[in-house]
Amino acid sequence: MVRITFIGHSAFKIDGEAGSILIDPFITGNPSAKVSDLKVDDILVSHAHGDHLGDSIEISRKTGAKITAIFELANYCGEKGVKAQGVNIGGKVPFDWGNAYWLPAAHSSGTPDGKYGGEPASILVNIDGKSIYHAGDTGLHYDMKMIGGFYKPEIALLPIGGFYTMGIPEAVEAARWLEVKKVIPMHYNTFPAIKSDPEEFKAEINSIGKECIVLNPGESIEI
Ligand code: NI
Ligand code: MN
DSSP states (O other): OOEEEEEETTEEEEEOSSOEEEESOOOTTOTTOOOSOOOOSEEEOSOSSHHHHTTHHHHHHHHOOEEEEEHHHHHHHHHTTSOEEEEOTTOEEEETTEEEEEEEOSSOOBOTTSOBOOOOEEEEEEETTEEEEEOOSOOOOTHHHHIIIIIOOSEEEEEOOOTTSOOHHHHHHHHHHHTOSEEEEESOSSSGGGOOOHHHHHHHHHHTTOEEOOOOTTOEEEO
């Protein structure tokens, strides 16, 4: 059993038998963030933007959890004095709790001080026999078809807010291409620019025979 908790925006906590993970832990300055327990083994970051790198460095400093991110972003974190490992697109990264892949995303990635943060990424997490795909910040891109066909995730966390990322129509197509059974919407309604209706998304996802789980910040599901 794996528990997926929505912290808010694109931040999730994933708890499995063998470990706990944070993805894109944007908490400070996130008006929607709800979080109670930050005890984690690993922090996985999709790209360098402030609403994804978020509190990673502070949490790592406090808990000792290692940050894993694309090489340039990991170097940035390492320079701040925390444990960070740099990875790149497509390599299998082993962890005590399973493994993960940083995969393509169609976006950009600059660090808070304006430097190049390396390639933006999506993250596929394999934990306790479950495969969870966090799409990161992205537009619709055709690699999602490859990810669906080859990596076969069972659940996808997809941005639906538009403006900086996919909106609802693109995220519905992404769910098709990823061939997932279940989706959770993310990256919407945190700020006015990314206003979107998760119930509209849910109806569209249901209409193509898939399950959509709309989580309020602080809520979890078990898969
Ligand atoms: Ni971004
Ligand atoms: Mn973002």
